[in-house]
Amino acid sequence: MKIAVIGGGAAGFMAAITAKETNPKANVTIFEKTDKVLVKVKVSGGGRCNVTNATFSISKLIKNYPRGGRELKKSFNHFFTTDTVNWFESRGVTLKTEADNRMFPSSNSSQTIVDLLLNSAENLGIRLSYKSKISAITPIENGINLSINGETLHFDKVIIASGGSPKESGLDWLKKLGYKIIKPVPSLFTFNMPKNPITKLMGLSVPNVITSIKGSKLRQSGPLLITHWGMSGPAILKLSAWGAQDLAKANYNFSVQVNWLSMNEEELRSQFSNLTSSRKQMYKHNPLDIPKRLWHFMLNKLEIAENQIWNELAKKNKNRLINMLLNDELEVKGKTTFKEEFVSCGGIDLSEIDMQTMESKRHKGIYFAGELLNIDGVTGGFNFQAAWTTGYLAGKNSAL
Numbered sequence: 001m002k003i004a005v006i007g008g009g010a011a012g013f014m015a016a017i018t019a020k021e022t023n024p025k026a027n028v029t030i031f032e033k034t035d036k037v038l039v040k041v042k043v044s045g046g047g048r049c050n051v052t053n054a055t056f057s058i059s060k061l062i063k064n065y066p067r068g069g070r071e072l073k074k075s076f077n078h079f080f081t082t083d084t085v086n087w088f089e090s091r092g093v094t095l096k097t098e099a100d101n102r103m104f105p106s107s108n109s110s111q112t113i114v115d116l117l118l119n120s121a122e123n124l125g126i127r128l129s130y131k132s133k134i135s136a137i138t139p140i141e142n143g144i145n146l147s148i149n150g151e152t153l154h155f156d157k158v159i160i161a162s163g164g165s166p167k168e169s170g171l172d173w174l175k176k177l178g179y180k181i182i183k184p185v186p187s188l189f190t191f192n193m194p195k196n197p198i199t200k201l202m203g204l205s206v207p208n209v210i211t212s213i214k215g216s217k218l219r220q221s222g223p224l225l226i227t228h229w230g231m232s233g234p235a236i237l238k239l240s241a242w243g244a245q246d247l248a249k250a251n252y253n254f255s256v257q258v259n260w261l262s263m264n265e266e267e268l269r270s271q272f273s274n275l276t277s278s279r280k281q282m283y284k285h286n287p288l289d290i291p292k293r294l295w296h297f298m299l300n301k302l303e304i305a306e307n308q309i310w311n312e313l314a315k316k317n318k319n320r321l322i323n324m325l326l327n328d329e330l331e332v333k334g335k336t337t338f339k340e341e342f343v344s345c346g347g348i349d350l351s352e353i354d355m356q357t358m359e360s361k362r363h364k365g366i367y368f369a370g371e372l373l374n375i376d377g378v379t380g381g382f383n384f385q386a387a388w389t390t391g392y393l394a395g396k397n398s399a400l
């Protein structure tokens with residue numbers, strides 16, 4: 001059996017290794033258009049490679065995928081985070097879990113993962129064909145023809161693992177086969193707030209806020225970081241991932257609402273009522289769990305005098321302050337891509353694929369894996385997990 005894997009990334013290597021291990025007699029070739037493989041694995045996780053996430057319940061794991069979570073449930077039943085950990089550990093690479101559940105190689109180096117995948121492929125006799133761009137796929141009666149650098153080669157099975165494409169035109173060669181493509185747009189980006197005075201607080205981190213997009217149901221929580229261009233941090237990045245399609249449609253002009261205290265109005269009013277007899281100055285006595293710089297910024301913005309005493313705060317100003325603390329509205333104009341873990345959402349529509357086997361429903365013998373599918377996760381190792389799972393299933397089922 002001749003199996004071609006298109007793309008030498010995480011998904012392609014997992015697919016090729018699994019195919020060869022499933023059927024040692026198969027002839028497996030990885031075609032990579034550039035002269036390097038596993039480039040993203042190498043740079044991932046700040047050079048440490050966040051391989052997966054220590055979430056060992058399928059129902060909890062799928063909540064981390066703005067697109068594809070529901071469909072991945074079927075795939076995770078066959079290859080889950082526990083299988084990823086075993087897969088690497090049984091090949092001599094132990095993983096460690098950090099406080100936020102992200103899992104990295106114990107070596108703290110992505111090179112360990114690159115070496116393992118490369119050595120496994122080599123030991124199994126998988127062929128690596130560099131500078132081999134596949135420009136067309138033609139399903140024929142007894143297999144599939146691939147056009148590679150002007151040549152036509154015949155295969156029994158083909159696994160397409162060519163990664164995410166920031167532009168829709170990058171997927172034209174697959175569109176020609178009739179596949180439904182969801183227009184790719186960036187996911188995981190930070191919010192630009194040009195000239196907003198809040199950017200003067202750059203570097204300030206607020207540990208637990210609730211963020212939402214005005215006029216939508218999108219809502220996330222977690223740490224928020226104020227940057228010199230706007231806002232970042234998990235509470236913003238998660239919101240960008242879940243809102244990726246809507247925010248692209250709005251051309252990245254929208255309002256974000258921040259609840260700086262992760263509290264409801266009743267709770268805050270009750271805290272404030274304890275201060276009604278306080279003779280302390282508001283600037284000096286900040287009873288809330290927010291950084292001093294942010295507290296002073298808010299009082300300044302509301303033009304509350306520096307010597308304002310708590311029990312003399314006018315009702316109107318108290319209401320304005322409560323509104324700012326719980327429902328601060330900031331205008332966003334544009335985005336900045338979060339370079340560390342950029343992913344694109346969109347790609348091949350999952351209705352085209354049998355998620356238990358990753359085989360195309362349209363063409364027998366063609367399989368899909370990795371980021372070219374309309375699957376994307378938030379940061380934390382979820383994108384690699386999707387690549388390992390879909391790569392494993394494509395490799396196994398193509399080789400049977």
Ligand SMILES: Cc1cc2nc3c(=O)[nH]c(=O)nc-3n(C[C@H](O)[C@H](O)[C@H](O)COP(=O)(O)OP(=O)(O)OC[C@H]3O[C@@H](n4cnc5c(N)ncnc54)[C@H](O)[C@@H]3O)c2cc1C
Nearest residue numbers: 007009010011033044045050134162163370371381383384
């Ligand atoms: C900087 C950065 C850091 C990241 N860090 C993490 C992290 O720590 N944890 C995490 O879970 N996710 C992370 N991600 C996301 C993760 O890297 C990707 O989701 C994952 O690598 C996708 O793997 P893939 O094999 O599907 O695609 P890719 O890794 O993109 O591989 C696809 C390959 O196919 C080749 N190719 C494309 N078209 C053709 C063609 N026509 N013919 C032949 N070859 C072709 C490409 O050159 C490429 O080598 C990070 C992403 C980036 C950019």
